[in-house]
Amino acid sequence: MSAGEAMVALDRLNKYFGAERAVNDVTLSVAPGEFVTLLGPSGCGKTTTLRCIAGLERPDGGDIRIGRQTVASASQGVYLNPEDRNIGMVFQSYAVWPHMTVFENVAYGLRVRRAPGHVIKQRTMRALELVGLAQLAERYATKLSGGQRQRVALARAIVYEPKVVLFDEPLSNLDAKLREQMRVELVRLQREVGITSIYVTHDQSEALVMSDRVVVMNKGVIQQIGDPQAIYARPANAFVASFIGVANLMQGTLIGRSGELCEMEIPLGEGRSPLRVSAVGGEGAAMGQTVILSVRPEDILVHLKAPETAVGNLTEGQVIDTVYLGNFLECRVRAGTHELGVQIDHFENLQPGQKVHLSFKPEHGLCLTG
Ligand SMILES: Nc1ncnc2c1ncn2[C@@H]1O[C@H](COP(=O)(O)OP(=O)(O)OP(=O)(O)O)[C@@H](O)[C@H]1O
Ligand SMILES: [Mg+2]
Structure with missing residues (x-):
């Protein structure tokens, strides 16, 4: 990829559920290594947009490109399955497998892809080191705190060394203090590994603290795209002004x-x-x-x-x-x-x-x- 080329590009993405247009002409370009957050109230189409990128929803209109590859195009009839998109995902409900150790939880995806044993070991341990869980590799997942489980989910998403990681409100099940701590850790990890990240939240302070750029959405439509300072100081419209912080x-x-x-x-x-x-x-x-x-x-x-x-x-x-x-x-x-x-x-x-x-x-x- 040449400089300036997008890692993820959405071009007039549309998704309907019945008559409801959950995603309405969303166009967005995410640079390699960038941390972009989709922010907006409940039901504004954040998760649906993310699921379209992941390959869990089939768009009704528009194109999605990851790197140089078109992974979905309604007009060209292109639609790649999630496993063919080289994407990691972390969701709100961090389902870790209780009957497995931390190591096995993270290694699982590599095993089903039949990676050789030494590769599994090396990549799994690297992922665990990155999230600070190497010491707990042999512990059963049931014996972890909420924050540690969330880190297992994170390690599982990055163990394939994907180009892009999608996050859907990954911290919302954690208590306030842990959430703030994990915000910082997640951004540090993201910078260290250089993974292109698309993060979904309805929490404006989370979006402002973590992101290179914030995409504010309402009713399926992008209201504004900008860096956190711009979104706060120069909101594009009354919706953004009142949604980000407090405005008279x-x-x-x-x-x-x-x-x-x-x-x-x-x-x-x-x-x-x-x-x-x-x-x-x-x-x-x-x-x-x-x-x-x-x-x-x-x-x-x-x-x-x-x-x-x-x-x-x-x-x-x-x-x-x-x-x-x-x-x-x-x-x-x-x-x-x-x-x-x-x-x-x-x-x-x-x-x-x-x-x-x-x-x-x-x-x-x-x-x-x-
Ligand atoms: N599988 C589905 N079938 C029908 N309607 C759906 C489906 N998934 C989402 N929707 C609708 O599409 C709209 C967007 O939903 P979406 O889950 O993308 O919102 P969101 O921004 O992620 O909200 P939240 O912050 O509550 O998670 C909502 O009105 C929702 O009810
Ligand atoms: Mg959602």
Whole structure:
């Protein structure tokens, strides 16, 4: 393969279940060694996409290429079986065989493929070393912790030295602490072995921490593809903005543009003049078009008195309540018809009903068109 060539390429992939379009024109290219995550709410088509790549579902439209080989093409009638695709898989339910040792669990796939004994031994031990289980090779799988079992599943997926490993929520059965630890270990292992990885999760922090690139999906359709920073800082639409982290979303109208910034007018309801804000984004939007302002809670400042110097966008509000969250305070503020979430790290004594001023910089406001 030459540089720049994809290891996995999906071209307008479609999969229907009856009338439901579970995967809707998904086009995606994954580079060799890349860690790409499919992220989205339950039922958005993540598993179905992965199963199409694995050869466990037959696409109704589009092509799938792995390396240089077309492994599925609806138009050409090509469909390779899973075992002919050189892919490893790790699923949520890490079914390890209880009547076998750790070694035998991992070696099993090589045995059924009739690999010679010395190859089986060498590859199995290498896989176990990579996942940190070499010491436990002779232990029965029933006598392992959840995290250790998950590592057996991982070793089983990489023992064939596949080009690509597919992961479907592999950590979701683990407790929170172990899950975080395994995230780090999995990424380290992935980097070390250089395996191209396609990972599925509905957990946004997992996706942001682990991935080179994140593919956000909703209802079978890709909403955005980007690196974690881009997905967080520049969500492509209101769905991505609210699914990744927390965002305050307010509908308004585009009324002007100057340089990088666009001017928006946000109605605040009866008795309040509309809020005028400057924000970034809004590319392609026409004057007078309905747009959505997105501002993250951590980007809004709370002032007890009206600020005397320029602070960017400014509005008045009334404290609804505050919640203490350990390292910061989360405050809900009513501004006209809107309820805004604000994150505060300095501990003002804010009382419900208290009048406050809210500000955010233009570069922290994002104008979205859908
Ligand atoms: N075998 C099937 N038969 C019929 N419908 C299916 C089948 N598999 C999935 N679906 C439907 O296709 C859609 C996508 O399902 P999929 O399992 O890909 O979602 P997902 O993103 O993996 O969700 P989750 O986060 O809950 O695992 C859902 O509406 C689901 O009900
Ligand atoms: Mg799923």
